[in-house]
Amino acid sequence: MRTTDRILSLVIGLALFALSVLVVVEVIYAAVNNPKPLFLPYAQVAEFFRTHSWSAGWIVTGAVVLALLGLLLLVSEVRRRRPALLAMQSADPQVVAGISRRSIQRVLDAEIGAVPGVGKTSTRVGRRTVRVKAVSWAGAPDNVGPEARERGEAALAGLRLQKAPSLSLTLRSGRDS
Amino acid sequence: MSATQSSGPAALSAETRQPGTVRANRILLAALGVLLLGVGVLALLAGFGAFGQRLRLQFVLAPSIEQFVAASPWYWSVVAVVAAVVALLCLWWLLIQTRSDRVSAIRVSEDRTAGSTFLDAGAFTSALEAEIGTYRGVSRVGAYLSGTPNRYRATVRVALDGRIDAGDIHDRIVGQALPMARNALSVTELPFRLEFELPKSTTRNIR
Numbered sequence: 001m002r003t004t005d006r007i008l009s010l011v012i013g014l015a016l017f018a019l020s021v022l023v024v025v026e027v028i029y030a031a032v033n034n035p036k037p038l039f040l041p042y043a044q045v046a047e048f049f050r051t052h053s054w055s056a057g058w059i060v061t062g063a064v065v066l067a068l069l070g071l072l073l074l075v076s077e078v079r080r081r082r083p084a085l086l087a088m089q090s091a092d093p094q095v096v097a098g099i100s101r102r103s104i105q106r107v108l109d110a111e112i113g114a115v116p117g118v119g120k121t122s123t124r125v126g127r128r129t130v131r132v133k134a135v136s137w138a139g140a141p142d143n144v145g146p147e148a149r150e151r152g153e154a155a156l157a158g159l160r161l162q163k164a165p166s167l168s169l170t171l172r173s174g175r176d177s
Numbered sequence: 178m179s180a181t182q183s184s185g186p187a188a189l190s191a192e193t194r195q196p197g198t199v200r201a202n203r204i205l206l207a208a209l210g211v212l213l214l215g216v217g218v219l220a221l222l223a224g225f226g227a228f229g230q231r232l233r234l235q236f237v238l239a240p241s242i243e244q245f246v247a248a249s250p251w252y253w254s255v256v257a258v259v260a261a262v263v264a265l266l267c268l269w270w271l272l273i274q275t276r277s278d279r280v281s282a283i284r285v286s287e288d289r290t291a292g293s294t295f296l297d298a299g300a301f302t303s304a305l306e307a308e309i310g311t312y313r314g315v316s317r318v319g320a321y322l323s324g325t326p327n328r329y330r331a332t333v334r335v336a337l338d339g340r341i342d343a344g345d346i347h348d349r350i351v352g353q354a355l356p357m358a359r360n361a362l363s364v365t366e367l368p369f370r371l372e373f374e375l376p377k378s379t380t381r382n383i384r
Contacts, residue, residue: 020264049238067217073210083188103375163187
């Protein structure tokens with residue numbers, strides 16, 4: 001999200017900067033008795049708004065687009081971001097250590113995926129909960145669920161996290177392989 | 178040496194070259210979102226007649242607005258000033274994107290008469306990377322210093338190959354590399370951030 005924010009900031013910043021500078025230039029240009037604008041299509045824009053009422057289709061559509069863009073931008077910026085790393089226990093108070101969420105996801109995918117009878121896994125690592133969705137093949141041993149959970153919990157415990165997230169495992173039966 | 182449970186945050190946010198820029202981007206983009214949402218909603222309300230049927234059917238650029246602009250000689254001056262302020266704000270916004278808190282040199286000694294001695298941060302981080310890179314279980318290391326030449330923090334990104342647990346590598350870094358780093362800089366305190374990247378599959382330990 002930080003990278004997206006940075007790119008968005010660059011694009012919007014550049015666009016707004018260019019537009020603002022053009023407006024200043026146009027106002028100064030017009031002030032020295034030049035009736036026609038230099039760059040901005042002021043006449044066309046003014047004509048469009050002069051001939052369209054607030055209830056016109058184009059205006060309503062534009063308003064919907066603006067509102068949706070604004071809402072999207074606002075929600076994405078205000079929403080609490082998922083942590084990049086989960087903190088590890090550390091004996092030294094000056095040391096902060098963490099494991100990336102992607103790493104934890106990989107470890108759990110590998111551990112639970114290695115349980116006999118378990119096929120594809122998909123893991124989402126949150127601050128408090130790690131959700132693993134796995135597919136068990138038909139004919140898998142009866143204890144596939146408990147074993148997958150045991151291995152997942154052991155893998156999480158082995159990471160020595162500051163606050164180990166709880167494991168939520170959903171095992172779905174797949175088709176015959 | 179083994180790690181003990183210490184109080185601290187359960188999660189860490191991603192390291193960034195400039196936390197202030199990240200905050201500013203977030204605030205400005207959210208403000209822009211509020212502005213767009215506000216304009217869009219007000220225009221929609223006007224379009225659906227929430228402010229009366231007269232406004233709903235009125236042109237967006239009504240004659241009364243044009244008359245007002247024509248009768249106000251100061252109007253375009255105000256527009257130019259507002260545009261100039263927005264341009265300056267955008268320029269500041271663009272310039273802060275280039276900021277970085279990475280440290281290129283660290284002050285190792287300071288003497289009012291003899292002057293200051295600086296150590297190239299790259300030399301220090303290279304030595305640190307070389308040391309940690311020799312640890313079994315480590316496949317790749319990257320280190321950098323952030324902060325100021327006087328108050329800095331080391332961030333070390335360690336990719337593991339799966340032969341050794343992250344906890345054990347952590348203990349080895351804290352027990353060996355960190356004291357060496359502090360020694361090299363002649364400091365008693367050196368804040369350290371360790372970021373571990375684990376492999377998908379575990380390499381079997383055959384040694």
